[in-house]
Amino acid sequence: MRNKHLIARIYLSFTLVLLYVPIFYLIYFSFSSGKNMNKFEHFTFAHYQTLFQDNRLLAIFLETILLALLSSLIATIIGTFGAIAISAMKKEAHKNTTLALNNVLMVSPDVIIGASFLIFFTALGIGLNFGSVLLSHIAFSIPIVVLMVLPRLNEMDYSLIDAARDLGANSWQVFSHVLIPTIMPGIFSGLFMALTYSLDDFAVTFFVTGNGFSTLSVEIYSRARQGIDLEVNALSTVMFLFVLLLVGIYYFITTKKSRRKNHRVIGGLVK
């Protein structure tokens, strides 16, 4: 038994190391004074200095974050209502069809989605800029929000809604005081997933972004094509820390929430 545990642990550590080595390799060379990643010369913050003086890149960084926040927020609102509508469907067949359509969007390759958005926008004569990217990010984030919120709705005890009505709540109060708070954890995971989806999307953005607007992933891609510059390493390091912070916040909020109410069933007899 002990042996088995040991093997499992070695396996796990090996996998994790394998996954993280490239990132740390990148971070490591962001502190090298050389021009490329062949050899670590000596320690320097020079690349960070150029990075923070590169106004174009900083603007793109901020815009990428703005795009992520805006698109995830809007997608969460639309997706949550969508999930509520799906769970309220009476006929099982309708429910399943809608869910299937939702899942098709989840699994279709980004390239296809990106290309179709491009065709769509040009056909409608919509210019390719921040707006077009925002619209497409919202669109591909909605299905994931629906998928995160729906399980919460399904396991919700509907007598909670009767209870609220019994205590005098009107439809809006039932919605805002009971329904939304009980599915909040699902909404929150949906928001977080949408945020990461938007942040790390390359393919869709690549299609629908025009001259005036670019996101970090597209920008890094076009820079990397002209030969790797260690400024990109510095940028990646900053991004990595930013994502670490996001995950930390997410973790903090979810564990705090679950400490407040460490129960499995939503509503009903809380054990």
Added chain:
Amino acid sequence: MDIIKLKHITKQYDDGFVALKNINLTIESGKFYSLLGPSGSGKSTILRIIAGFSQPSSGQVFFDGKDITDLDAAKRHINTVFQNYALFPHLNVFENVAFGLKIKKQPMDKIKPAVKEALHMVRLDGYANREISELSGGQQQRVAIARAIVNEPKVLLLDESLSALDKRLRKDMQFELRAIQKKLGITFIFVTHDQEEALSMSDEIFVLNDGMIQQSGSPVAIYDEPVNDFVARFIGDSNILSGRMIKDYEVEFANNKFKCADGGIKPNEKVEVVIRPEDLDIVAPEKGNIVVTAQTQLFLGDHFEIKAVDANENEWLIHSTNGVKLGERVGLFFDPEDIHVMRLNESQEDFDARIEKYEGDENEN
């Protein structure tokens, strides 16, 4: 004074299932009522129609003389304690109890003392800041009651509220519920499938089966004079034997003729006879109305439960404070008043009318 009246209520669910068939009942204010019936008999459906969560397919609901059939649940002066409590998991005890008052936009300086008072009533002083998940089942039950009574409803509905509790706690809560009802002086409608619970707590019981009210009345009336064999079997243990009416106040069963207290039935009509196990006294064989042989015997703490058969292979259930020797022939003695005669398929209206009639006759003589 009548507070709730259901008139000709039927309920057919979307899938075509008819859960209630022509329910008529009257609830007076200030009393403790039970809806008693096996699982699936339609108890919760009646409660949901009274509360306004579900609409009857036909019929009317009256509250204080006004037709409230189409009134929204939020606007009825009725509150419910749900079967699984349905406490809001994202709110703590105080916020749960205060929910209804906050919705009604009461000022905080009114809400606070009201919540405190309600928590005191259910003996949960000092629990206001607890999370729901930190409470035991019994405590959650009390919060659910406090959350309902803080709104000062005229009628409180309780759906199988004690079923999830263990036996000890349940007994305690039965007493407490009764005490709370007395103190508040409001009407309680309590749903249960447990006949003992209904008998011990209620002023009035409605016995339900298959979406129909089988019998209504005081616990004593229902226990002593069940109108049909469903009620007789469902309420307590009983010996039910088929028999034949000889004439008024005389009935034949188990191959013997006995004096009884029932009349108003045609001579020679087939009937069923109910004798409660605790009304049977064990005596010497020659002194008994019937002679039986004891077969099994269980000691249940305060009495023995004895199963015996008579010469005609009828089984008899006897509750006795003293045990018997198994295989021994003993006599069973019962008074004419212990025999309750039921006509086959008699409705409660017919039953009541018949009793009225022959008791009237008796007075004339």
